[in-house]
Amino acid sequence: MTIDSMDPEEVDAADILGSAIERREDPALITGDAEYTDDIQRPGMAHMAVARSQYGHADLEGVDTSAAEEMEGVVATYTHEDLHGEDTPEGGSFSLPTGWLLDSLEQVDHPILADGRVRYQGDAIAVVVAEDRYTARDAAEAVSVDYGRRDAVTDPREALDEGAPALHGEDNVAFDWELGDSDATDEAFESASHTVSIDVENQLLVPNAMEPRAAVADYSPGSGELEVFMTSQNPHLHRLLMSGVIGHPEHKLRIKAPEVGGGFGSKIHHYADEALAAWIAKDLERPVKWTATRTETYVTDAQGRGHRTEAELAMDDDGRITGLRVDTKANLGAYLSTFAPAVPTWLYGTLLSGQYDIPAIHCSVTGAFTNVPPVDAYRGAGRPEASFVVERLAHLGAREVDMDPAEFRRLNFVPADEFPYETQVAVVYDSGDYEKPLDKALEMVDYDSFRERQEQAREEGRYLGIGFSCYIEACGLAPSELAGQLGAQAGLWESSLVRFHPSGTVTAFCGTSGHGQGHATTYAQIVANELGIPYDDVEVVEGDTDEIPHGMGTYGSRSAAVGGSSLVKSSEKLVEKAKEIAAHQLEADPDDIEFEAGEFRLAGAPDRSLGIKEVAEQSYLAHDMPEEMEPGLEATSFYDPDNFVFPFGTHVAVVEVDPDSGEIEFEQYAAVDDVGNQINPKIVEGQIHGGIAQGIGQALYEGAEYDENAQLLTGSMQDYAVPKTYHIPEMETDSTVTESPHNPLGVKGVGEAGTIAAPQAVVNAVADALEPFGVEGIEMPLTAERVWEATNGRATTD
Ligand code: MCN
Structure with a gap:
């Protein structure tokens, strides 16, 4: 069903909450009237560009900015030594805040400009300021750097192997973390009638917000006020962190986020570039602008996911899940980004019960440093990874016990009368009724007739598949007390x-x-x-x-x-x-x-x-x-609420796979989401659509690929396959409403639901289509080449 937007004037005042009124922000966005950071001009404004490492891992044997300084129009250059010289203002730490939100970490220093060594391609080495942005970029390229190359590692599993090139200390372990009951889980596996396992990669992704990161900083020496316009998802937190990094008092620092062209998580974190622009504006007493090029966003924006996971599911004779064991190696990149350690731990491990009543769960996560940009929250942040593990195992579990995949899930759902439901992984689900979205979704795809159609198609040498994703997520990130109990160092x-x-x-x-x-x-x-x-x-x-x-x-x-x-x-x-x-x-x-x-x-x-x-x-x-x-x-x-909110739903993908070409075509994509009461159903629908598009992007197209020297091979939109509109199927969406008891609106979040739900629906559908070939699963992205390899390019009718 598609929701039509309404003119607010036509909506009765009593019905304004819950009405699908049109977005008031759209006219400015569509007509070009909206003001983004890069649109901001200031008299006398200088432009900043950053000279970045060309290599994934190297010692800096010499950094020479003299050629850049001699260029006409260049105002100033800075290297690490300039920032730490005697005449820099006191208080500036010039190191980025690392790894909030998790105790017991291997804290490593992340200098704002590299200090003798670079650890990822794109690591900032020097800064150039010039009268215009073109001169600034040319001058940044004129900075000469002597590199002493080092071996690099980009895969978290390999990074943890003995003898892997170490980035900071003796090894690449940033933390070892676990959740759940390992004894109870061992027992569940010992007494299991059936088990299934997966060994999967949840690949690194580049966020690709439409607007690159940018900052305009303006300092008034008279008042001491420093004003920074920037592409921020959280200006107050950026003010707090930037104030510490550059040593400027918080009450005289103003952070303003003008129109921001998407973030998907990538504009939450505290990066070097915006802080450099702010400090340099103050140093030069001139407004300074920095806008990332698209290439810079590929090598500096925090990337997402990056898990390698082995997981097993234990079941009894009746197909009931009795245990889940998960071991994940999480890629953290070269340094700990602001929230990075919380993502593969608390935002991941706590969701591993999925929609299911699982009596024993154990999860261990090792965070690994590697020579890729810092890895942090990207739409879903930990929850897509958890949902992927649970739903891939559910797909295989159903197969193992010879049950219909929908009925296997139904059998194991937390029953509707068991809420609030306490999981074995430290959270209490607020409210839920998981059968309702499943039933609606089954109806939308006419599941009753699907298996027959699938059988007939197979006889004709066509391979249809259906994939389920009964996802859950935790959002409404807030409850300070609960966040504190989970190890967060800041109230929310x-x-x-x-x-x-x-x-x-x-x-x-x-x-x-x-x-x-x-x-x-x-x-x-x-x-x-x-x-x-x-x-x-x-x-x-x-x-x-x-x-x-x-x-x-x-x-x-x-x-x-x-x-x-x-x-x-x-x-x-x-x-x-x-x-x-x-x-x-x-x-x-x-x-x-x-x-x-x-x-x-x-x-x-x-x-x-x-x-x-x-x-x-x-x-x-x-x-x-x-x-x-x-x-x-x-x-x-x-x-400050008492609990997170836990949206849920069922997404179903129906695909046809051509084993000869490896091509995958969507026949249908049905999504039924429960986000509690909806303030605006049209906006909810839009959020679900966008989320699904990103989830399908991960399933079929996207992935940050590095070579053995940690060079990003997919460093532009030509090489990194962001899905185009014609790649995304028509989506059929519907909803159920289960209010959250934890807030006065009875709402649950929707911004990430589609991205969390979609990947495993697609992967399960392809696995279902290719069951006659003995294919259990294929690593994402499911490129034609991978599909072809999995089937050897031969239809069974050959
Ligand atoms: N809403 C509603 N009814 C509900 C829940 C939400 O009408 N039951 C509305 C909200 O009022 C809001 C929108 O839906 O207008 C999304 O609300 P919410 O789920 O609370 O999410 P946030 O507003 O906190 O947005 C964050 C979320 C995240 S985490 C990512 S990542 C993401 C996303 O939103 N990045 C986005 N959606 C995005 N959409 C765009 N266009 N660009 C991004 O970068």
Whole structure:
């Protein structure tokens, strides 16, 4: 089913929450009116370019910037020594913050400019500043570097082998981590009637946000204010971290995210380039702009996934899952990126129960340093990897016990009456009803007739396959206490401010920082609904540390569940104050005042009422306020929920595979997702579509490939296959609604669901199609070559 967008003016005010109104941010994006970081101009602005390592692993035997300095238009050059020289300001650490969110880590220094050694192709060596961006780039190329080449390693398993080239210390182990009960899991395997196992790679991916990372920094020597516009998903966190790195006081540093052209996780982390632009603007007392080239994004944006996993599933005679054992080697790249260690651990291990009631689980993860760019969160971050492992094993498990794959899953689902459900891997699922999406999806693909069609097709030498993915994810990243128990070193909550203006319009500020998710629309829907005022009277502001009280940003599909809930809380506080003002004006007791649809009414006397807009006006302009009440009408809240939210659903891919050519064609892709209540079903649908496209990209096309010297072979859009629209099938989407009990909106996140669900639906479908060839699975991306190799290019009818 496809949802049509509606004009907000045609929607009844009472229905604004939950309506599929069109996104208010689109006209500016479509007409080119939106302002991105690179659009920002400042008088006297200089341009920065970075000289980067050409090699994956090398000693720096000499860095010579003299040729660059001599070029006309070059303003300054910097190397590591310049940043650590005697005349640099005190306080700057010039090292990037590494590996937040996990205790017990092998912490390694990540200098902002390389200190004698480079560890990945793209590692920053020197910076050039020039009057224009072209001169800056030419000058960066003129920086001469003598390299002493070292052996490199890019695969996490090989990096952990004895004798592998070590990046930092004696070996490449960044951490060893485990979760679950190893004894109980061993016992489950000892007494199992059936077991299946996989040895799979979840390949490294390049995020590929449409807009490359960029920064414009402007320093006012008089006031000491440093203003940085940048492509940020989390300006407040960037302010905190950048303030420490460059030694500039947090209260005099303003980070502003203008329009941000996608992030997919890659713009959460703290990188060297933006901090360098900020520090250099201050050093030169000139505005400085840096915009990454597409090539730079390929070699410097934190990459995603990068797992090698061995996993086994134990089952009893009836096909019930009795145990799961997982061992993963996770690629962390050359240095620990900001949130990197949390991704293959807490965001991965805690999701390994999937939708299933599994009595014994054990997971061990070793994080490995390798000569690739730092690896961190990329859409889904740990959860796609977990879902992939669980759903690939479910596919093989069903085969092993000779059960239908849908019925195998149904048998093992956590029953709907068992929620909240505590898994064996440290989380409690909030709410769920897993059979509903499965049943809807089965109907959408007419599963009853599929096997017959498949059989007939096989007789004709055509190979149809169906693949299931009954996924779960944890999002709404917040609960500080729970995050703390899981080892996070920072609380996660969200703040907002809702402000009435005297004329009755409202500005809602939120600490999240949308970059394509439609927050200006959905947040306005939430606030308009809470205050009972027209949708068009609410303006939403995000992404500016000077305007918004505080914030944690947008990632982990947290904005609706945590930011949206904070807006509800602020609105409720505001209504409480407004009620007291209304009571005063109506000469009544506040307890006798009811609030509904923007009107305060005296209970039992419906003619005595006051609209919230009038109250707002009174709050600023009236001389007659309740005793000791301050004028004005606004409220701030910091919202910290009790738990994550756990969206779920069933995705089904139906494909036809040509074993002779290795080509895969989609016949159907059906997705049924449960993200709790939907604030805006059209935006939810769009998020699911985008997510599925990225998931299919991983399944069939994408992958960062390195040679043995750690040179990226897929370093451009010509070589790295981002799927085109014609690669993506028509998607049929539907939903079920199971409210989350943990937030006032009853919502669960949607931003990553499609990406988490899709890869294994596709891989399972291809494996199902190729069952006659004895194919159990093929490594992603399922290129025609790999498929052809798996079937030897021969149809069984030959
Ligand atoms: N929403 C809703 N009803 C729900 C849940 C969400 O209407 N039950 C709406 C929200 O109000 C919001 C949107 O759907 O407008 C997404 O909400 P949410 O799931 O809370 O996710 P976030 O807004 O926190 O976005 C983060 C998420 C992540 S983690 C990645 S990665 C991602 C994604 O969003 N990157 C994106 N979607 C993206 N979309 C675009 N265009 N660009 C990216 O970089």
